[in-house]
Amino acid sequence: MNRRGFLAGALALGAGLAFRVRADGLPETLPEPALPEAWDEIDHNAVVHRVRDGEALPRRAQPEAEHAVVIVGGGISGLTALSELPAGTDALLLEKEAETGGHSRRRRIRGVWCPLGALVSQGPIAPFTSRLNALGVAFQPLPVPGLAWRIGGRLCEEPLGAGIDALPLPAAERAAFRAAADELAGYRDPATGIFFPRSDNRPEIRALDAITLHEHIARRGWPESLKKLLDGLLAVRIGEDGSQVSAWTALWLLSAIGGDNYSFPGGHGALGERLAAQALDGRPQALRRGWTVTALTPLAAGGVRVDALDADGAPRCVQAGTVVLAAPKLYARKLLPQLATERPGVYESFRYNAYLLAQVSLKHPVGRCFETLVSEPSPRMYVAADRLDPEANGRGHMTIYVPMSGSAGRARLLGAHPRALAAELLDGLYQNFPEARGAVEEIRLQRWGHPLVSPRPGQDATLAAAREPWGDIVFAHSDTFGVSGLYSALWTGIDAAAEVQVRLLARQTPTRNEEHAHVQVA
Structure with missing residues (x-):
């Protein structure tokens, strides 16, 4: 032939x-693997979208139960709030999914634990060390080499570290990379760098919140190649580049790249599972799965009516003395339309980006690095989940994170056929990792509708107002500090539980008037 x-x-x-x-x-x-004809659904937002669109949803005539505390949302912040409440507290946690954990969940696919969202953290740092130790969470340092970047048709390891001299760039540009790496290292200093709370930062550090990352790059005179790397690293972490993102937040996120980073098998899923076990220990009836909250109504006599639809679409309702709203601020302003008039411009300042996740099962590990950033044609991160799983037994697994920023990205995520997206992702995988061809056994596509908040310059002024309790409603979520993360979720969950306990104590302690009235009656 x-x-x-x-x-x-x-x-x-x-x-x-x-x-x-x-x-x-x-x-x-x-x-070649069969391309998926349907989504591997990990988050169910049909009812949430009806709430978003202002649809009038059915309600029960009367609450079916009353609780001292109702927590809306079973992610890390909601689970933390529940676990921090004293044993015996009359508390109920409502979670719309069949499992808790939110963006800190994991799955075991073909013998390898893989993340369904959050993956990397800075390890057990104060003031959370004792709490994480109590959970028995075993942080694992990321494998070295940790990061590779595809530039000029080749993969370059540690582009902001030991691999700078190997970058296929002119000497002047490599010098800019070294300067940027040194600057980012300085931001990791716990006394003089970038850290929470922002108000404790030096004035020149706080001033970074008034400009975008791109403005900061322009002031430094950094080359386009460095801008492309920083934009890509930022995009795979919060869903968009530095054109509109606060330089303070962007540099805080980017500074962690050269420091010590840790994870668990399957990302933060192990932590979420252990936190759920701790929170529900001794109170298994404190959890209702499959309940999507549709409205919160403050009551004139105090307390809050909580309306929801269960997994079968039936209306449910409970009454709470205090509600912990451990859900995104985007959702909060839909559940409480009054916030738009009482706190104008506060909750509207929270913008979110969507993500496409691909779970690729492989016969054997692929690539050398734990994370591989590809900037062209659009940013995406390849994460070798098998590198952190001691039970992988020679199998490979890639989790591919693809930011779908803005309304156009979310529309494509919700409207594109998974088969077409999977074909595109496999083409990219084979281009960047030729050794993957013939090794792919399965590809699953998952979608997060709005997991990551996008921090704009100057948003710090609205963040404080957004976290202030509103009547008998207390706010807690990882977006509360303007950037999604493990420690903001833990922090706000702890804060919310403390606020709830103050309120519970106040209700148990009679006022002087109440004491006087009791004496008169006696």
């Missing part, structure tokens, strides 16, 4: 086979 005849025959075989040339020069066919 001549070459033309061979190619015609190859095309006739259709999709499902790929070709490479063996050492003897003959073509070798490789099996």
Whole structure:
């Protein structure tokens, strides 16, 4: 058969086979995985979207139960709030999914734990060390080399560290990379760098919140190649580049790249599971799964009416003395329309970005680095989840994070067919990791509708107002500090539980008037 005849025959075989040339020069066919026809759903937002769109949803005539505390949202912040409440507290946690954990969940796919969201943290730092130790969480340092960046058609390891001299760039640009790496290292200093709370930072550090990352890059005179790297690293962490993001927040996130970073098998999923076990220990009835809260109504006599739809779509309702709203501020302003008039411009300042996740099961590990950033044609991060799983037993697994920023990105995430997206992702995988061809066994696509808040310059002024309790409603969520993260979730959960306990104590302690009235009656 001549070459033309061979190619015609190859095309006739259709999709499902790929070709490479063996050492003897003959073509070798490789099996390709079946592309998904449906989403592997990890988050169910149908009811949430109805709330977002202002639809009038059915309600029960009367509450079916009353509780001292109702927590809305079973992510890290909600679970933390529940676990911090004293044993015996009449508390109920409502979670719309069948499992708790929110963006800190994991799955075991073909023998490898893989993340369904949050993955990397800075390890057990104060003031959370004792709490994490009590959970028995075993942080694992990220493997070295930790990061690779695809530039100029090649993968370069540690582009802001030991690999700077190997970057295919002119000497002047490599010098800018070294300057940026030194600057980011300085921001990690616990006394003079960037840290929470922002008010404790030096004035020149606080001033970074008044400009965007791109403005900071321009002031430094950093080259386009460095801007592309920083934009890509930022995008895969919060969903967009530095064109509109606060330089303070962007540099705080980017500074962690060169420091010590840790994770668990499957990302933060292990932590979420242990936190749920601790929170529900001795009070298994404190959790209602499959309840999506649709409205919060403050009551004139005190307390809050909490309306929801259960997994079957039936209206449910409970009454709470205090509500901990451990949900995104985007959701808070839909549950409480009064916030728009009483705190104008506060909750509207919170913007969120969506993500596409691909879970790729492999016969064997692929690539050397734990994380691989690809900036072209759009940013995405390849994470070798198998590197952190001691039970992987030689199998490989890639979790691919693809930011879908803005309304256009979210529309594509919700509207595109998963098969088309999977084909595009596999093409990118093979281009960046040729050794993956023939090793892919399965690809699953998952979508997060609005996991990461986008911090704008100057938003710090509204963050304080957003976290202030409103009547008998206390706010807690990882977005509360203007950037999504493990420690903001823990922090606000702890704060919310403390606020709740103050309120519970106040209700148990009679006022002087009440004491006087009691004496008179007696």
